[in-house]
Amino acid sequence: MAASRGKGKGERVDDGDLFASPPDLEHDYVVLDGVRLVRPYAFDFVCHVKRRQAGLDVVEAFAREFPGRPRSYYEAAHATGLLRVEKAAPAKNKPSGKKTGATRKRCRAEEAGEPEEATERMEPTASPTALSRRTSSDGKKNEPEIEPLRPLHAGERIRHYLHRHEPPTLSDPVTVLAATESMVAVYKPATVPVHPTGQYRKNTVLGLIAASRPDLGRLLPVHRLDKNVSGLLLMARDAASANRLREEVQSHSVRKRYVALVSSAHLATGKHILETFAAGRESESESESFVGPSLRLEKAVVDVGLRYDPRTRLATCANDSDGDRSNTFSGEENGAKDARTAFALVAVSAADAFVDATFRAPEKIPETTSNSRQMKTLILSSLPRGVALVACEPLTGRTHQIRAHLKRAGHPIANDARYGGEALTDVDETRRFLATCRATRGDVSRNVSDAEKKEEASSWPLCPHCPMMAHGANDAAEGDAGGSGARAEDLERLYLHCAEYRGATWAFACPTPSWVPEDMEDAEILRFLD
Numbered sequence: 001m002a003a004s005r006g007k008g009k010g011e012r013v014d015d016g017d018l019f020a021s022p023p024d025l026e027h028d029y030v031v032l033d034g035v036r037l038v039r040p041y042a043f044d045f046v047c048h049v050k051r052r053q054a055g056l057d058v059v060e061a062f063a064r065e066f067p068g069r070p071r072s073y074y075e076a077a078h079a080t081g082l083l084r085v086e087k088a089a090p091a092k093n094k095p096s097g098k099k100t101g102a103t104r105k106r107c108r109a110e111e112a113g114e115p116e117e118a119t120e121r122m123e124p125t126a127s128p129t130a131l132s133r134r135t136s137s138d139g140k141k142n143e144p145e146i147e148p149l150r151p152l153h154a155g156e157r158i159r160h161y162l163h164r165h166e167p168p169t170l171s172d173p174v175t176v177l178a179a180t181e182s183m184v185a186v187y188k189p190a191t192v193p194v195h196p197t198g199q200y201r202k203n204t205v206l207g208l209i210a211a212s213r214p215d216l217g218r219l220l221p222v223h224r225l226d227k228n229v230s231g232l233l234l235m236a237r238d239a240a241s242a243n244r245l246r247e248e249v250q251s252h253s254v255r256k257r258y259v260a261l262v263s264s265a266h267l268a269t270g271k272h273i274l275e276t277f278a279a280g281r282e283s284e285s286e287s288e289s290f291v292g293p294s295l296r297l298e299k300a301v302v303d304v305g306l307r308y309d310p311r312t313r314l315a316t317c318a319n320d321s322d323g324d325r326s327n328t329f330s331g332e333e334n335g336a337k338d339a340r341t342a343f344a345l346v347a348v349s350a351a352d353a354f355v356d357a358t359f360r361a362p363e364k365i366p367e368t369t370s371n372s373r374q375m376k377t378l379i380l381s382s383l384p385r386g387v388a389l390v391a392c393e394p395l396t397g398r399t400h401q402i403r404a405h406l407k408r409a410g411h412p413i414a415n416d417a418r419y420g421g422e423a424l425t426d427v428d429e430t431r432r433f434l435a436t437c438r439a440t441r442g443d444v445s446r447n448v449s450d451a452e453k454k455e456e457a458s459s460w461p462l463c464p465h466c467p468m469m470a471h472g473a474n475d476a477a478e479g480d481a482g483g484s485g486a487r488a489e490d491l492e493r494l495y496l497h498c499a500e501y502r503g504a505t506w507a508f509a510c511p512t513p514s515w516v517p518e519d520m521e522d523a524e525i526l527r528f529l530d
Contacts, residue, residue, distance in 0.1 A: 019218040022210035023202040029211075030469065033436040035491070036171040037469045038202045040442045043164040049156045057149040058085050058158055068472075069464055076462050077160070081146055086157040165465035166203045167472065167490055168437045174208040176216070178508060182241035183234060184219055185508040190230040190493035194221050199471050205233060222246055226400070228489070231258070231498025232510035248503055249397070255502040257526050258392040258402060261495035261515055264352055265386065266410035267420050272354035273388045273411050274377070276300075277345045299529070300343045302405040305336030306398045314418060315400035317408045340395040341405040344528035347378040347520065351385035382517040387414045389516065391528045392496075402496060413495050433491045437470040500526055 023029070023038075030037045053061045059078050063071040077083035152158075172189030179185070186205060188194065193204045201207060209219060219235040220242040236242035248254055264273045277300060305318035318336035348355050383389065388411070392402050403419045406412050412420035460466055468474055472487070493513070499522060500509045512522050 018196070018201070018204075018207050018210045022214060023207050025211040028202055030440070031171045032440060033432065034171050035168045035433050035436050036203060037168050037437070037440060038166040040163055040165045040463075040466070040469065043162055043201075045160040045162060047158050047160075049152045049154050049158065051154050053152055054154045055151045058083060058152060059149060061152060061158075062160070073462055073464060077162075078149065079146060080462070082161045082462070084159055085147065085152065086159060163460040163463040163466065164199070164201070165442070165463075165469065165471040165473075166201065167199055168433070168470045169203050170433070170491060170493070174205050174212070176209075176213060177232070177510060179216065180506075182237055183222075183245070183506070183508075184216055184237060185510075186233045186235060187510050188225055188230060188233040188498075190228050190513075191491055193227045194224050194233060209235075223249060223397075225498055226403075226494070226496075228492060228494035229496045229498065230493065230513050232501055232508055233498070234501055234508065252395070253504060255500070256394055256397075256498070257500040257502075257529060258394070259346075259497045259499050259512055259516060259525055260390050260392055260402065260406065261387050261414050262390050262406055262411040263386065263414050263421060264348060264388040264411065267407070267412065268410055271410075272348075272352060273345060274348060274354065274358070276410060277377075300409060301340060301395075302343065302409055303340045304405065304408055306339040306401060306404055307336045308399045315398065315404040317404055337398055338396060339398045339401050339405065341402055342393040342395060342529060343406070343409065344391045345377050345388065346391050346525050346528050347380045347383060347389040347517070349383035349385050349387060350379050350381040351383075355379055378520075380517055380519065382519055389520070389525070391525055393529050415492065415495050417489070430488045430491055434488060438468065438473045440469045440473070441467050442469040443467070 028039055028041075030039065049061070053065070056064070059071065059074045062069075062074045062083065074083060169191040170189060172192075174189065174192065175187040177185040177187055186209065188205050192208070193200045195206050196204055202211070206219065206221070209216065217237060219237060220239065222234045222236055222242060222245045225231060225233055234245065236245055262273070265271070266273070266276055306315045307318065308315045350356065380389075390406075390411070392406075394401050398404075400419075403413060403416055406416075407419040415421050465471055465474060493515070495515055497513050497516070498510060499512060500507065502508075509522065512520070512525070516525070
């Protein structure tokens with residue numbers, strides 16, 4: 001059902017289908033001081049009771065599942081009819097033993113503790129006031145019938161009618177790089193999620209594309225990029241193309257290449273990355289062995305199984321332990337999935353003490369030999385002290401694979417705090433972004449009267465985010481322990497960028513971001529992996 005106008009105040013209620021009812025690019029988004037915000041809107045959230053929630057009442061279930069709001073909010077929402085339980089219709093046929101795509105999605109969501117959002121939506125109403133007060137045939141207003149709290153049963157449907165405030169993102173635009181009859185290549189900026197997830201819906205790649213490029217029709221992401229990662233995103237224009245491309249990617253016949261800015265000092269030993277890439281063992285493949293006049297360098301292949309925990313959202317390496325791991329790049333155990341990533345050292349900073357002491361003369365810059373070609377690991381004055389530029393090629397497709405394997409190699413992404421890097425790279429800029437979020441009211445730039453603003457604000461008395469625009473903007477602490485506030489990590493560009501996808505008959509590339517030195521050509525960086 002498409003989004004429609006509610007009765008009374010004319011507020012649009014989002015129905016969840018971004019392409020059938022796309023956001024309004026002019027009305028729904030506000031860009032201020034480098035931050036993109038979304039105007040708050042009414043939303044009907046639908047989920048189903050999971051097995052682990054059976055026996056709890058709806059208030060207790062939501063207080064546990066969504067701790068970003070206090071229990072008192074859920075108690076009040078239930079008392080006013082905004083949070084309610086509906087019995088799910090019994091299945092007419094027994095399910096087959098084979099899991100469908102939708103079933104697998106539900107299983108993944110359940111494992112991650114994320115409720116599934118159904119496609120069905122309640123009849124739109126303008127506000128909780130309109131929902132909680134019904135008018136009988138004789139014109140009298142009746143209070144809604146509220147079911148007393150009771151134990152939930154698995155499969156029952158819960159509806160939560162709320163005032164949705166989305167988290168902010170940086171204002172970098174989502175850009176269409178190329179379009180064919182079956183595919184669309186898009187530049188995804190850092191901090192923007194690919195698809196609706198958590199509190200994000202309109203402030204996503206799909207939401208922004210639906211709003212800005214309706215001519216492209218419905219698009220289906222073929223792969224995903226982490227929210228804080230930038231770069232190439234491929235989307236199919238129909239289900240058949242999506243299935244074909246996913247099968248091609250899963251068959252490992254597609255080359256995926258990334259660029260990362262990493263710490264040049266080893267996490268455990270302090271050794272410089274040039275020493276890490278120096279010969280510590282013979283490579284099994286001659287194509288991975290590089291010989292130079294000053295150092296013998298290798299294209300490191302990290303072959304270490306990974307375990308991903310959907311609750312902590314962290315990947316850990318099999319047989320992980322502290323100490324010097326620069327030459328122990330293999331292992332798989334304890335339920336970890338096979339994972340392999342190739343890395344090539346592209347450039348180091350001329351400001352690093354090790355580089356200055358070892359390669360004072362230009363002729364001593366180490367050369368790398370591959371397939372009878374000469375490639376040089378560059379020494380650049382344009383790179384900041386303490387970082388190095390690395391080309392990455394995941395040979396398998398595990399969640400957070402590159403990030404976890406770079407940590408395993410001892411040289412994490414420079415600003416990836418979750419995997420051993422520094423917490424922030426530009427503290428002042430991030431604080432400025434957060435200050436903008438916490439100072440922007442939900443009615444900013446709207447051409448409405450003060451009376452209308454007052455009436456709209458009073459329509460959502462339970463909303464913890466009003467009167468501000470951004471989700472969590474009322475939380476003053478940057479390190480909000482509950483995770484509900486406007487957080488610094490949500491506005492941080494990770495130094496990891498998807499630069500190229502190449503199939504058997506097609507290839508798409510994405511320009512590198514501003515943190516890659518301007519004197520480096522995009523194609524030159526990726527050649528280090530050949």
